[in-house]
Amino acid sequence: MARKMKVGIVGMGQGGTSIYKTLRSIEHVEIVVVCDCIESAKGMQFAQLDGVQTCVSVHDLAKVPGLDVIIEATGLDSIREQLEHNKEKSTAVIEAQGADLMMCIIEEKEKLADIKRVKGELDAILNSVQEAIEVASIDGMIKYVNPSFSRVTSINAGQRIGRNIFEVSPNGALARSLRTHEAVFAHRAVVGGADVEVIANASPIVVDGKMEGAVVVFQPLTDIYKLMEQLKASNQVISDLQTRINQISTSSYTFDDIIGSHPEFESALDLARKAARSNSTILITGESGTGKELFAHAIHGSSLRRDKPFIKVNCAAIPETLLESEFFGYEKGAFTGAVKTKLGKMELANGGTIFLDEIGDMNLYLQAKLLRVLQEMEFERVGGSQTINVDVRVIAATNRNLLEMAQKGDFRDDLFYRLNVVELRLPSLRNHKDDIPAYVHSLIAKFNRKFGKHVKGLTAQAEEILMQYDWPGNIRELQNVVERAMVTVDEEIITHKQILNLVDSSRTQHQEQIIEGIMPIEQMEKKMIRLALESYGDSVEGKKQAAKALKISLATLYNKLKVMS
């Protein structure tokens, strides 16, 4: 850093004080000493506050060593003479006017240094930005282009600077901004020798309210396209992950969610529990609403794959044309509209279980493909050539008779046998009606929670209707009937009238008698036996007490129970 100029001032009246104040703020000047015969002069006080040495005698000031300049601000010849006599040889004495001039020069020098610094910073910025920048003065003379300008346009600075923008690029954003004195946004143009398509923004350069020129900043569209491509790719990744998250559901059902203790139902449950421990393919058959999907969930939820995906495909709900891509996914560009690669259900289920509901509705072409997957656990995405290996457990379900379909040629028999490794036949509800009270009990508790009600149960006659009805829609229909009864019920007990309104009367036997409270003796007997067991319990002791209450022997009770089950 340059050495500071050491200055002394004589005469701290108005003139001297004003010089003092100006010099004090100049970086390259150090005021070493000030002098006035009046010690309390304003300027003397300022100096004292600033910690600058003060004195009342010109002699003392002149003796301060190392002064470069003494500013004589009294205008008195006698003082000037005293200074000339006493100062060091190398010290210059200047008068107030000279000091003003000196200050102007120093200030200009400092301004220049500032400008140089700002210019250095600006150069660094302009040289490093990716955008091309061009500046022209108000008459169109090109004053500046940055290195990116040359990179983008293949025109070097020497070829461009000094030319007139109205001649070289009369329709560009820069010329338009100069002509209109307004900013120009998102102007698309082709520039340079390389015919590069760019998008440009230009704005006027205004100094002290006057337009001096304009600046244009532009970027090749290829750069923008590249960024857009990158953005699209990132969005694609996000949306794929989102789809994956939406599609993957790990099943939270277990066998504890399945109600039913009728022997036929129990044996299906036992088999399902055993199958859950293996990896075998399972075919679940049964009428609609018998619980096939619930069983599939429970098997997955109780298997070692329980923390992996459970993916359901409803083969009947997906149009045939989409089924293949739904299953195996597709590669980008596989067909019109395949703008991105999509994973199929088979891939999504990797490590977990795929549940093929309504498998009987799958077309023969896809059946062949599925057979290969089941045998080799590998497939290709639609439009792709890469073989994808997976580890998926398959559970299929149908309410159709696949064996019959296979015999007729409507279902591949090899696939049927491949699927039918474990066959789980779920009984229709009409075949395990004894479980109805337990279902109803659990459904009432579930809907009490859902609707905030306090329903306690249903009348004996209402229950009897449920027991007599033949439930074509099985447990799903029972669920609907109880839910609708719960919506309409005002009391704590659901009545037979409410139930009768909800079931198909042609499928309910002896409804008139029931309305009257009359029912066949045989039904009445079953009902009394159930009631007795409910009251005394199902244990041996409970059965003994129930037999006593029914006034029959324990052996007779056992015989009757055998017939009932």
Ligand SMILES: Nc1ncnc2c1ncn2[C@@H]1O[C@H](COP(=O)(O)OP(=O)(O)OP(=O)(O)O)[C@@H](O)[C@H]1O
């Ligand atoms: N044993 C059961 N215990 C409790 N709820 C059951 C039982 N069986 C079925 N459900 C319930 O009944 C409804 C129908 O069951 P699910 O959807 O599993 O039947 P499905 O046989 O798969 O029917 P579909 O063939 O029409 O697809 C479901 O809400 C299910 O939770």
